[in-house]
Amino acid sequence: MTQTGQYLGSYRLLNIVGNGRTCQVWEAMNDALNSRFALKVLPPDYAHDKQQLGLLRHEFAVGHDLKHPNVIQTFEFDTSRKLPFLSLEYFGPSNLKQLILQGPDRIAYLAQKIIQQAAEGLSYVHQQGWLHRDIKPNNYLVDAKGNVKLIDFALGERRSGFFGRLFHRQSKVQGTRSYMSPEQIRRESLDPRADLYSFGCLVQELVTGKPPFTGNSEGELLNKHLKSQPPSLEGLNRNVTTEFSQLIKRTLAKDPKARPESMAAFLEEMRGKSIFRVKPKEQGTGASG
Numbered sequence: 001m002t003q004t005g006q007y008l009g010s011y012r013l014l015n016i017v018g019n020g021r022t023c024q025v026w027e028a029m030n031d032a033l034n035s036r037f038a039l040k041v042l043p044p045d046y047a048h049d050k051q052q053l054g055l056l057r058h059e060f061a062v063g064h065d066l067k068h069p070n071v072i073q074t075f076e077f078d079t080s081r082k083l084p085f086l087s088l089e090y091f092g093p094s095n096l097k098q099l100i101l102q103g104p105d106r107i108a109y110l111a112q113k114i115i116q117q118a119a120e121g122l123s124y125v126h127q128q129g130w131l132h133r134d135i136k137p138n139n140y141l142v143d144a145k146g147n148v149k150l151i152d153f154a155l156g157e158r159r160s161g162f163f164g165r166l167f168h169r170q171s172k173v174q175g176t177r178s179y180m181s182p183e184q185i186r187r188e189s190l191d192p193r194a195d196l197y198s199f200g201c202l203v204q205e206l207v208t209g210k211p212p213f214t215g216n217s218e219g220e221l222l223n224k225h226l227k228s229q230p231p232s233l234e235g236l237n238r239n240v241t242t243e244f245s246q247l248i249k250r251t252l253a254k255d256p257k258a259r260p261e262s263m264a265a266f267l268e269e270m271r272g273k274s275i276f277r278v279k280p281k282e283q284g285t286g287a288s289g
Contacts, residue, residue: 011029042056119199
């Protein structure tokens with residue numbers, strides 16, 4: 001059983017900050033370096049699971065060469081210990097999903113910064129030749145000042161060139177259903193605009209508290225991504241500007257060709273737009289929201 005105070009290699013486990021079905025994330029200390037790290041650990045039941053080991057190895061392969069202020073740093077993949085683990089930059093325990101669940105109004109004053117940094121991190125990943133394929137609020141860490149780090153490259157995939165798209169083989173549907181692009185659901189060849197669609201879903205949730213589509217079943221939810229038009233941001237939040245609402249509407253287009261052509265293009269458009277008509281103020285400091 002993994003526990004506080006246990007050592008994994010050079011790392012002393014301090015606190016568990018994430019506990020999923022197949023992995024745990026620990027805050028850990030490397031005493032020799034006097035530095036904190038995040039360790040993504042396979043617990044005993046999955047320590048020898050080939051699929052989970054493969055995902056952890058792939059996450060390291062994608063992440064270890066990525067160097068950007070809005071992308072989590074990946075340092076080490078270790079299978080020589082009793083429990084395999086991935087060591088990562090420690091950036092605090094809070095992800096964007098957790099903050100949204102506290103109420104979107106509470107972080108509205110940080111929304112512009114969060115969206116810009118999140119987009120810059122993803123744009124960099126695309127420029128390095130990778131697709132993320134699982135963009136969602138859970139996969140962005142956010143600190144108290146609104147600084148952002150993109151995490152979790154387990155589903156990362158190399159961008160295909162022309163011939164790769166021409167001879168694309170269908171694979172199983174992978175991703176998180178509330179944020180998956182129509183082409184991802186159809187198991188088509190993907191380009192960065194698939195991540196852009198997922199990013200649009202994330203932005204809608206950040207600004208309104210809900211992703212664009214929900215469903216009573218998996219099939220109903222996926223069918224909405226394929227066929228239903230998302231509600232406008234303006235209609236759900238009257239403080240959102242028409243210009244920004246229209247940008248997110250295009251980002252959520254069913255046809256990838258109707259979306260901005262890249263994350264860099266999205267950023268360029270966003271820089272000239274305000275998200276809110278009236279700039280939100282921080283709550284809980286005597287300021288009105």
